[in-house]
Amino acid sequence: MKKTFLTFLLLLPLVAFSQLSFQLQGEVSRMISNELPQGAKVGLIYISLGFSGTPTVATISKEDGNTVLIPLNELKRISFFPKNSQEFWQVKAIENGVYDNLVQKGVQYDLRLDLERDALDYLNYLERNDLIFNDDYFESYLQTLAFKIYPGRIEDDRPGNLNFKIVKDNTPNAFAFPNGTIILTTGLLSTFNSEDELIGVLAHEISHFVLDHSVININLEAQRKRRAEFWAGLATTLAAATEAYVVSQNEYYLPGNLTLGTAMLAYSIAESATERLGLRYSRQQELAADLCATELMEFIGIEPTALSSALEKIKAHFVLKGKYQIFSEIGTHPNIEDRITEIGVPSKSFNDAAFDTKISLFNSYNAILNFNDKHFETAENLVRRNIRANVATEEDYVLLAASIMNMYDSEQKNQEALELLQKARTLNVYPTVNLPKQEAMAFIRLGRLAEAKKSLEEYREALKKEWIEFENILDPDLNTAIRSFLSEEDEWTAKMIQKVNLL
Numbered sequence: 001m002k003k004t005f006l007t008f009l010l011l012l013p014l015v016a017f018s019q020l021s022f023q024l025q026g027e028v029s030r031m032i033s034n035e036l037p038q039g040a041k042v043g044l045i046y047i048s049l050g051f052s053g054t055p056t057v058a059t060i061s062k063e064d065g066n067t068v069l070i071p072l073n074e075l076k077r078i079s080f081f082p083k084n085s086q087e088f089w090q091v092k093a094i095e096n097g098v099y100d101n102l103v104q105k106g107v108q109y110d111l112r113l114d115l116e117r118d119a120l121d122y123l124n125y126l127e128r129n130d131l132i133f134n135d136d137y138f139e140s141y142l143q144t145l146a147f148k149i150y151p152g153r154i155e156d157d158r159p160g161n162l163n164f165k166i167v168k169d170n171t172p173n174a175f176a177f178p179n180g181t182i183i184l185t186t187g188l189l190s191t192f193n194s195e196d197e198l199i200g201v202l203a204h205e206i207s208h209f210v211l212d213h214s215v216i217n218i219n220l221e222a223q224r225k226r227r228a229e230f231w232a233g234l235a236t237t238l239a240a241a242t243e244a245y246v247v248s249q250n251e252y253y254l255p256g257n258l259t260l261g262t263a264m265l266a267y268s269i270a271e272s273a274t275e276r277l278g279l280r281y282s283r284q285q286e287l288a289a290d291l292c293a294t295e296l297m298e299f300i301g302i303e304p305t306a307l308s309s310a311l312e313k314i315k316a317h318f319v320l321k322g323k324y325q326i327f328s329e330i331g332t333h334p335n336i337e338d339r340i341t342e343i344g345v346p347s348k349s350f351n352d353a354a355f356d357t358k359i360s361l362f363n364s365y366n367a368i369l370n371f372n373d374k375h376f377e378t379a380e381n382l383v384r385r386n387i388r389a390n391v392a393t394e395e396d397y398v399l400l401a402a403s404i405m406n407m408y409d410s411e412q413k414n415q416e417a418l419e420l421l422q423k424a425r426t427l428n429v430y431p432t433v434n435l436p437k438q439e440a441m442a443f444i445r446l447g448r449l450a451e452a453k454k455s456l457e458e459y460r461e462a463l464k465k466e467w468i469e470f471e472n473i474l475d476p477d478l479n480t481a482i483r484s485f486l487s488e489e490d491e492w493t494a495k496m497i498q499k500v501n502l503l
Contacts, residue, residue: 020047020099020156024087026080035068036060042078047099056103072099086151088299089210092292093156096211105219107157112178112215115278116159119177126167133166133186135361142184145199148300150206162206166362170369172314175279176205178214187369189362190382191313194350196297200307203293211292213285214278221278283334290339309346311336320378356389367399376403395432397424402438409445418442433462437493444500453500460493 024044031038045067046059057069060078075094082088093099126132142164150162160180167173169185176182182205192198208214281289294304315336356363367382383400386392401417401424408414421439424432436459443452467486470479 022046022087022090024080024082024090026078028077029079030077032070032074032077033068035062036070044075044078044080047072056099072103082299084151085149085296085300086154088296089150089154090156092207092295093154093210096288096292098210098212099156101212101216101219102156102158108215108219109159111218112159115178115214115218119179119181122177123165123181126165131168133168133362133365135166138166138358138361139164141358142202145195145202146206149199149203149296150210154210158212160209162209168365170366170373172317174201174205176209176214178209178212178278180209182206182209186362186366187317188314189359190366191317192310192350192355192359193313194306194309194352194355195358196302196306196352197310197313197350198355199302200293200297200304200310203296204289204307207289207292207296208279208281208285211285211288213281213289217278217280217282217285286334286339287342290343294343303347305344305346305348306350308340308343309350311340311343312346315340321375353389356385357391360386360389360391364393364396364399367396371399371403374406376406379403380407393429393432394424394427394435395430397421397427398432398434398438401442402434405438405441405445411446414442414445418446433459433466436462437489440496444503449500449503453497456493456497456500460490460497463490463493 022044026042026044028036028038028040028042036042041063043061044058045061048057048059056072058072058075060068060070062068080087080091080094082091123132143162146162146164152161160178162180162182164182164184166189167183167185170187171185172188172191173185174183174188182202184201188201189198192201290307293307297304297306363382363386367379370376370379370382380400380403383392383396383403386396387400397420401420404413404417404420418439421435421442424435436455440452440455440459443449443455463486467483470482470486
């Protein structure tokens with residue numbers, strides 16, 4: 001039977017195949033044929049992808065220099081020994097049937113182009129709604145981590161290059177588009193305390209990309225909405241979310257941004273796009289991505305249980321926020337505890353002070369989101385991480401003082417808050433309009449009314465400068481929202497100055 005198969009292959013015209021080249025070395029772990037007995041040292045040279053109806057084969061080199069053609073599914077009888085990350089991912093693609101799927105469906109350039117357009121539409125929605133957190137330094141840092149994990153391309157005819165976008169969303173989340181764009185939320189980055197944990201999550205998402213899970217999932221769908229119909233529906237969803245975003249009141253003002261409601265917007269877009277782009281993974285796909293990630297981490301010398309540590313911290317976040325759906329299985333999707341068990345309990349505590357230096361801007365931003373959501377203790381913890389890393393800004397100290405005053409009311413705590421505000425005044429990183437207002441609140445609690453009045457007058461002047469600075473904002477909804485906020489704050493401050501005079 002095998003002889004007939006090989007003879008038939010040799011008679012096929014070479015033009016019938018699209019060849020993928022490899023330089024993988026390995027050993028036959030289970031006998032394939034008399035020419036390839038168990039224990040034989042072999043190399044994989046090509047996988048030939050044929051047109052529909054033609055067999056697909058692997059070209060194997062032997063120790064004597066001759067080559068043998070074998071059916072693609074016989075590669076599972078060979079144990080390969082990758083020498084670098086490119087070869088590692090090629091082996092994983094073989095083990096997980098990626099090339100089998102490419103044989104059956106082809107590369108599907110039309111579908112991949114459609115998915116590329118969907119990904120760009122998604123990113124455009126994020127940009128238009130000011131949901132992209134731009135940090136050139138950190139994006140460059142992510143690229144350096146990605147190159148440790150993935151070589152850039154594995155040369156198998158599939159298009160796509162890894163790139164990263166960070167979304168303003170306090171909920172820990174990450175997903176990879178079929179074109180190689182990986183989305184990370186600000187909340188995810190602040191959840192971790194080490195580079196190794198971040199590498200674990202990146203390796204997991206890159207595994208989904210390399211294993212082509214999203215394209216496989218879309219191929220399983222009975223029907224896919226037309227692009228125009230889908231994105232028109234999403235626009236309607238966003239319009240409602242944006243309206244809530246614009247009218248919502250921020251307790252802590254971030255110049256040029258009204259942060260309350262960003263999570264609602266980001267969630268609305270992400271939920272709609274993930275199903276569209278085939279990102280609702282099965283239990284088998286999630287566990288396969290975890291396995292690939294941990295094996296890759298071991299391959300490049302990183303403790304694999306850093307991934308389970310990352311998952312433990314994501315779990316803790318959801319418990320703190322009362323979001324217990326992470327513990328349940330949705331359809332065939334594994335719950336997070338099952339994934340941690342499969343990977344293994346973290347072997348150590350993953351904490352790296354230098355990592356907080358890298359993610360300080362995300363800690364600051366997430367602290368504001370948590371403050372506006374009344375999660376004052378979480379906001380405090382995030383700011384204190386920046387202080388310990390010696391990268392805290394004026395905004396961080398002001399927010400910490402405000403968080404303390406929302407949780408306590410004692411002379412000791414009020415004095416502590418005032419000292420934090422005075423510390424903020426000594427910095428010259430990026431002054432904040434919020435400082436004199438919070439300082440006035442601390443002075444009032446401590447009975448220092450004359451100093452409170454002076455801080456309120458300073459705050460009112462700062463509000464006037466903000467009004468001038470942002471009066472030319474082009475977005476009419478955001479312009480109206482900021483003007484409304486500043487006007488209300490100015491009225492409140494004027495009345496507070498009068499009140500302080502009478503206290």
